[in-house]
Amino acid sequence: MSCRLQDKVAIITGATSGIGEATARIFAAHGAQLVIAGRSKERGEALVESLTEQYGARFMFHAVDVGREAEMAGMVDACLTKFGRLDCLFNNAGAGERSSVESVTEEEFDRVMRLLVGSVTFGMKHAARVMKSSGGGSIINNASIAAHRINQGGYLYSGAKAAVSHLTRLAGVELGPHNIRVNAISPGAIATPIFWGGSSRAETLSDDENAGKMAKLQGNLAKATPTPRSGLPEDIAYTALFLASDEGSYINCQDIIVDGGRTAMFNERS
Ligand SMILES: NC(=O)c1ccc[n+]([C@@H]2O[C@H](COP(=O)([O-])OP(=O)(O)OC[C@H]3O[C@@H](n4cnc5c(N)ncnc54)[C@H](O)[C@@H]3O)[C@@H](O)[C@H]2O)c1
Incomplete structure (x- = not known):
């Protein structure tokens, strides 16, 4: 297999479950040095151990609450200390929620916006500071088809993911001259524990x-x-x-829908 991320350093948030974990495994197989960032030390360290056994010592776990700017800054700094550079940040961590226009509370608003919008906002801020000085990089934000269609997630979740999609374009324009590309991926329905309460609930089950x-x-x-x-x-x-690879080096400010055609189906119906 060709190593499409040879000599590249990446951080993946929410890398201990679902999409983040699959990305960590595939980036590792393609030669990347990786910061596995997430909340679960046990799962994160187990993943580092398994990848190290398979590919050698080029992985570290970093505990982070992505909703806190200081922790996102610390995660980027830990990457620099360990690997000396940062080529790709995948702002992936997130969780579902089920609010509606009339039920939404201030507590939900603060929690959901901090998790989904804050993580991306401050992830991009601190990745940019490092990537600028090393000649560029690729930032990838995990949005959702809920950013583009109705009834694909909770009210706040969908609004937050729409913000992620547009922040991606704004950041790509601002950072493009520094050779930093910023793109989003909008997944459709992807089979992960997010559908039964997220990774913290999954950890309580056999x-x-x-x-x-x-x-x-x-x-x-x-x-x-x-x-x-x-x-x-x-x-x-x-x-x-x-x-993340050089093959994507002319792609900037895009939000790529990966949904098996699910959103096209809604177009047909409307
Ligand atoms: N699965 C889908 O159908 C789908 C669809 C569209 C978008 N997404 C997005 O994909 C991303 C990954 O979700 P998934 O489906 O893999 O779910 P998942 O529950 O399997 O993984 C989510 C990860 O985010 C981590 N996380 C949550 N809050 C965190 C915090 N405050 N700090 C650090 N880490 C935190 C969790 O610990 C977990 O590792 C999310 O942003 C989600 O909104 C998923």
Whole structure:
């Protein structure tokens, strides 16, 4: 296999589950040096150990709450200390929520906006400071089809992901002259624990219970898109690989929908 990220250093947030974990595995297989960033020290260190056994010592875990600017700054600094540079930041961490216009509370607003919009805002700020001085890089933000269509997520979640999509364009224009590309990926329905309460809930269940939920989910999602299978974390990971690699070097300010045709189906209906 060709190593498309040879000599590149990447940070992936939310890398201990779902899309982030799949991206970490694929980036590692393509030669990247990686900061596995996330909340779960146990899962993060286990992933570092498994990747190190497979590919050698070019991985580290960094504990981070992505909703806190100081922690995002610390994550970027830890990457610099360990690897000396940063070529790619995948702002991936997130969680679902189910608010509506009339039920939304101030507490939900602060929590969801901090997690989904704050993480991307401050991730980009601190990655840019480092990438500027080393000649450029690629920032990838995980948005959602909920940014583009109704009924694909909670009220605040969808608004927050729309903000992620537009912040991506704004940042790509501002940072482009420094050779920093900023793009978003908008996944459709991808089979991950986000559908049964996220990785923290999944950790409270047995392996068998999680496997059962995953099998049922994949069966249901396979019926919900023109492409007759469920979306998989690897579908997003390979898109991120392309954007992180030199093959994506003329792509900037884009929000790439990866959804097996799900949003096109809604176009047909409207
Ligand atoms: N799965 C889908 O269908 C889908 C669709 C569109 C967008 N997305 C987006 O993809 C991203 C990844 O989601 P996933 O489906 O892999 O879900 P997941 O629950 O499997 O993974 C989410 C990860 O984010 C981490 N995380 C959550 N809050 C955090 C915090 N405050 N600090 C640090 N890490 C935190 C979790 O620990 C977990 O590792 C999210 O941004 C989500 O909104 C997912």
